[in-house]
Amino acid sequence: MRILRVNLRSERFEDYDVAEDDCRKYLGGRGLAAKILYVENKTKIGPLDPENRLIFMTGPYTGTLGSFTGFYNVTTKGPLTGAILSAHSGGHWGPMFRKTGYDGIIINGRTAKPSYLLITDDGPELRDASDLWGKDVFETIDLLKQRHEKARSAVIGPSGENLTKYAAIMNDHHRAAGRGGVGAVMGSKNLKAVVVHGTKDVPQADPEKLRETFKTATQTVKEKSAAFMKYGTSMVVGITGKAGTIPTRNLQTGYFPDYEKIGGDALVNNHKTRDVACARCPLHCGNETKADKDYTAKTEGPEYETLAMFGSNLGNSNLESIIMANDLCNKYGMDTISCADTIACAFELFEKGIIAEEDTGGLKLEWGDHETIIKLVEMTGRGEGFGKLIGEGSRRLTKKYGGEATKYAMNVKGMEFPGYDPRGIQGMALAFATSTRGACHLRATMYVPELFQGVLDRFTVKGKAQTLKDLQELFTVLDSMILCKFGARNAFANSWDSMVMLTNAATGYGYTVDELKQVGERAWTVERMFNLREGLGRKDDTLPDRFFTLPIHDGPSKGAVVNRQDFDTEISEYYRLWGWNDNGAPSQETLDRLDIRM
Numbered sequence: 001m002r003i004l005r006v007n008l009r010s011e012r013f014e015d016y017d018v019a020e021d022d023c024r025k026y027l028g029g030r031g032l033a034a035k036i037l038y039v040e041n042k043t044k045i046g047p048l049d050p051e052n053r054l055i056f057m058t059g060p061y062t063g064t065l066g067s068f069t070g071f072y073n074v075t076t077k078g079p080l081t082g083a084i085l086s087a088h089s090g091g092h093w094g095p096m097f098r099k100t101g102y103d104g105i106i107i108n109g110r111t112a113k114p115s116y117l118l119i120t121d122d123g124p125e126l127r128d129a130s131d132l133w134g135k136d137v138f139e140t141i142d143l144l145k146q147r148h149e150k151a152r153s154a155v156i157g158p159s160g161e162n163l164t165k166y167a168a169i170m171n172d173h174h175r176a177a178g179r180g181g182v183g184a185v186m187g188s189k190n191l192k193a194v195v196v197h198g199t200k201d202v203p204q205a206d207p208e209k210l211r212e213t214f215k216t217a218t219q220t221v222k223e224k225s226a227a228f229m230k231y232g233t234s235m236v237v238g239i240t241g242k243a244g245t246i247p248t249r250n251l252q253t254g255y256f257p258d259y260e261k262i263g264g265d266a267l268v269n270n271h272k273t274r275d276v277a278c279a280r281c282p283l284h285c286g287n288e289t290k291a292d293k294d295y296t297a298k299t300e301g302p303e304y305e306t307l308a309m310f311g312s313n314l315g316n317s318n319l320e321s322i323i324m325a326n327d328l329c330n331k332y333g334m335d336t337i338s339c340a341d342t343i344a345c346a347f348e349l350f351e352k353g354i355i356a357e358e359d360t361g362g363l364k365l366e367w368g369d370h371e372t373i374i375k376l377v378e379m380t381g382r383g384e385g386f387g388k389l390i391g392e393g394s395r396r397l398t399k400k401y402g403g404e405a406t407k408y409a410m411n412v413k414g415m416e417f418p419g420y421d422p423r424g425i426q427g428m429a430l431a432f433a434t435s436t437r438g439a440c441h442l443r444a445t446m447y448v449p450e451l452f453q454g455v456l457d458r459f460t461v462k463g464k465a466q467t468l469k470d471l472q473e474l475f476t477v478l479d480s481m482i483l484c485k486f487g488a489r490n491a492f493a494n495s496w497d498s499m500v501m502l503t504n505a506a507t508g509y510g511y512t513v514d515e516l517k518q519v520g521e522r523a524w525t526v527e528r529m530f531n532l533r534e535g536l537g538r539k540d541d542t543l544p545d546r547f548f549t550l551p552i553h554d555g556p557s558k559g560a561v562v563n564r565q566d567f568d569t570e571i572s573e574y575y576r577l578w579g580w581n582d583n584g585a586p587s588q589e590t591l592d593r594l595d596i597r598m
């Protein structure tokens with residue numbers, strides 16, 4: 001793999017060929033980026049220090065003739081958590097970047113004035129972005145399109161410039177490397193955009209095989225995934241809403257009686273204007289939508305997580321306001337989940353009398369008041385008044401008020417919860433607690449066997465450690481090759497045989513199933529080692545107290561609460577399965593077995 005090194009301080013570029021051994025051991029994407037970050041970042045460096053590496057990475061599957069090949073990865077030390085942060089985005093930027101002849105970019109330093117990085121077949125250059133600084137995501141992408149007609153741009157908006165702790169990197173207007181603040185790291189480097197245009201062939205060992213898999217994937221999803229093609233992730237509202245495990249009013253409960261008002265049918269029947277797809281995707285799960293009554297907006301999404309967190313978790317059943325909030329978050333370039341959750345946290349602080357109108361700039365925060373929600377999103381996007389504090393995330397927001405306030409910060413390791421109440425899907429309690437980047441629903445989808453398929457008891461954590469580990473390994477491989485997780489599930493049933501076949505067709509490495517599993521195990525272990533070195537450990541592999549002490553108090557999951565003793569026992573078992581000690585540190589034997597040498 002060929003990586004471009006960019007030193008923004010000296011404005012120097014260098015090519016770096018990754019050793020063949022590392023390509024085989026870490027594959028690409030999230031796995032290889034974790035290894036590079038571990039080796040190159042100084043321990044305990046500040047996330048917004050110019051020397052914190054910002055790594056853009058593709059995988060060997062990106063941009064090939066297979067299906068669902070549009071994703072790229074961004075890895076850095078996260079501003080929201082201080083832990084390792086990997087975020088992914090679909091669309092078309094990743095494949096276009098690979099056509100320049102590069103597979104990744106390692107960025108350090110900070111430019112003296114706002115700049116953008118342009119990479120073409122002829123190589124990289126830095127250009128002045130002073131006139132783009134202050135522009136929103138849509139304006140920036142459109143202006144860059146005028147200058148570089150055939151290029152694709154990954155950009156930050158005002159949130160990245162303002163160092164909002166959950167600022168995103170955006171491409172194709174609405175696609176986001178959304179979580180954890182990769183956009184703030186880019187903003188701290190004075191880097192407004194990475195613009196790419198290439199025409200070279202993407203290396204792939206067996207293009208015919210990959211082309212063939214595209215045909216079978218297309219056939220499979222046509223036969224089996226009609227609902228997902230129609231609704232995309234919005235259909236999940238109907239599942240979690242019905243089961244009473246959709247986050248509601250800052251996760252005080254899991255039941256929102258009005259869930260159908262913010263669900264898939266309401267969105268698709270009343271607001272959808274067309275399907276949207278990433279590169280080489282026969283599933284096209286994206287929805288372009290519009291609002292034209294209470295609000296005026298045209299956007300892509302909202303995805304399930306946004307519907308839940310700007311909807312039920314704020315006691316809000318006004319769907320048009322959620323479409324509007326989605327569009328504003330994309331325009332300013334910030335994560336919808338952390339933005340909505342931090343607003344929900346502020347609403348609960350207001351409800352409990354910990355903050356009042358003098359703290360919020362005169363705003364009264366009441367559940368379901370969508371006009372106030374939209375005002376706060378605008379203020380957060382612009383970094384104004386109380387919005388500046390919302391942009392710090394729930395951990396820092398509650399720390400400011402101290403004492404009892406910190407009980408109402410719903411996050412793991414500093415990153416806010418997505419749309420699954422862990423009391424009603426208890427495998428997710430373990431998945432959230434052990435995820436290397438904080439509360440994340442994409443590191444292990446325990447909600448699939450527990451809720452979508454109903455093959456595991458969703459009201460206990462007992463006996464879940466092995467399934468959790470298996471899923472974490474699989475998803476680390478998907479993020480390293482890089483293959484869209486919806487594509488992997490719908491077209492390839494998440495089968496290891498399929499992943500081996502696709503990876504071998506892309507790389508020619510001839511992996512066996514066991515070898516590919518070990519790639520996932522190795523990369524996850526390196527992420528764990530990064531976090532341990534930063535001072536995180538078992539104390540951080542937990543949940544807010546609420547989930548152990550406050551049962552869901554209404555609806556079909558009424559009474560559900562996580563048993564703390566069972567949780568601790570299962571975490572110990574999980575560590576044992578990974579070959580880690582009681583603080584979650586890998587043993588020397590584990591490092592030797594995985595051939596991890598740093």
Ligand code: SF4
Pocket residue numbers: 068069070090091276277278279281282283284285286484485486487
């Ligand atoms: S399934 Fe959805 S997210 Fe995945 S590649 Fe297709 S459009 Fe993109």
